[in-house]
Amino acid sequence: MWSNHINYYLSMRTHELVLSWIEKQLSDGHLVLGGRLPAERALAEQLEVSRTSVREAIRILEAMGLVRAGVGSGKDAGTVVIAEPAAALGSALRLHVATQHLPVADIVETRVLLESWAVSRAKADAPELKEAARLLDEMDVSAAVDDFLALDVAFHLALAEAAGNAVVSTIMGSLREAIEGYAAALTANLPDWDHTADRLRSEHRAILEAVNDGDGGRAATLVAAHIEGYYREAGLGKAPAETKP
Ligand SMILES: [Zn+2]
Numbered sequence: 523m524w525s526n527h528i529n530y531y532l533s534m535r536t537h538e539l540v541l542s543w544i545e546k547q548l549s550d551g552h553l554v555l556g557g558r559l560p561a562e563r564a565l566a567e568q569l570e571v572s573r574t575s576v577r578e579a580i581r582i583l584e585a586m587g588l589v590r591a592g593v594g595s596g597k598d599a600g601t602v603v604i605a606e607p608a609a610a611l612g613s614a615l616r617l618h619v620a621t622q623h624l625p626v627a628d629i630v631e632t633r634v635l636l637e638s639w640a641v642s643r644a645k646a647d648a649p650e651l652k653e654a655a656r657l658l659d660e661m662d663v664s665a666a667v668d669d670f671l672a673l674d675v676a677f678h679l680a681l682a683e684a685a686g687n688a689v690v691s692t693i694m695g696s697l698r699e700a701i702e703g704y705a706a707a708l709t710a711n712l713p714d715w716d717h718t719a720d721r722l723r724s725e726h727r728a729i730l731e732a733v734n735d736g737d738g739g740r741a742a743t744l745v746a747a748h749i750e751g752y753y754r755e756a757g758l759g760k761a762p763a764e765t766k767p
Pocket residue numbers: 674675678722726748
């Protein structure tokens with residue numbers, strides 16, 4: 523068990539090395555949109571890392587929609603750069619660090635699970651809801667992205683606490699940095715932050731209104747759509763039709 527942890531951290535460092543190398547190739551213009559990465563074995567030998575590390579780095583880039591991993595052989599084989607890399611790769615690396623190596627898709631899924639449960643249980647007279655309302659007022663006049671996102675997470679924590687379950691509150695609290703981290707990293711993928719911020723503000727109001735109305739079902743639906751919507755707007759996650767059974 524312990525050695526698995528050691529191996530995990532060792533491979534984590536080396537796949538970051540592969541990511542850094544690819545980022546440098548892109549920023550230096552040696553690798554361009556439509557270009558191909560060296561073959562897995564060649565890259566592993568050149569960087570003196572395992573092929574597993576190369577695969578892990580490519581898996582991360584693929585999850586970010588930056589490359590398409592190749593299959594087969596001949597001139598169409600190999601991993602191809604399929605997205606404009608400059609901004610997006612930076613954000614892939616920031617995401618990786620910001621989430622403390624937790625997969626963002628898993629954080630998002632966990633949030634939906636916990637927060638939709640929490641808002642469906644929140645008591646309309648819970649004192650945390652007053653704090654939540656105050657945070658929304660603060661968000662209305664908060665233009666800076668970092669301030670906004672810190673308030674946004676605080677709002678979600680207040681909502682979760684209104685359910686009165688100490689364990690759910692603690693889990694949400696422990697995710698605070700990871701949530702703030704991925705939300706901040708994903709802003710690089712958003713076409714228009716001010717537009718997104720306005721949408722988030724009105725979604726927050728609608729969620730809180732549903733909780734205050736005692737309509738837990740509506741609150742749960744709205745909070746799930748709110749969390750998943752941001753993730754999708756940043757170009758992550760699958761459209762419902764692509765979801766495998
Ligand atoms: Zn929010």
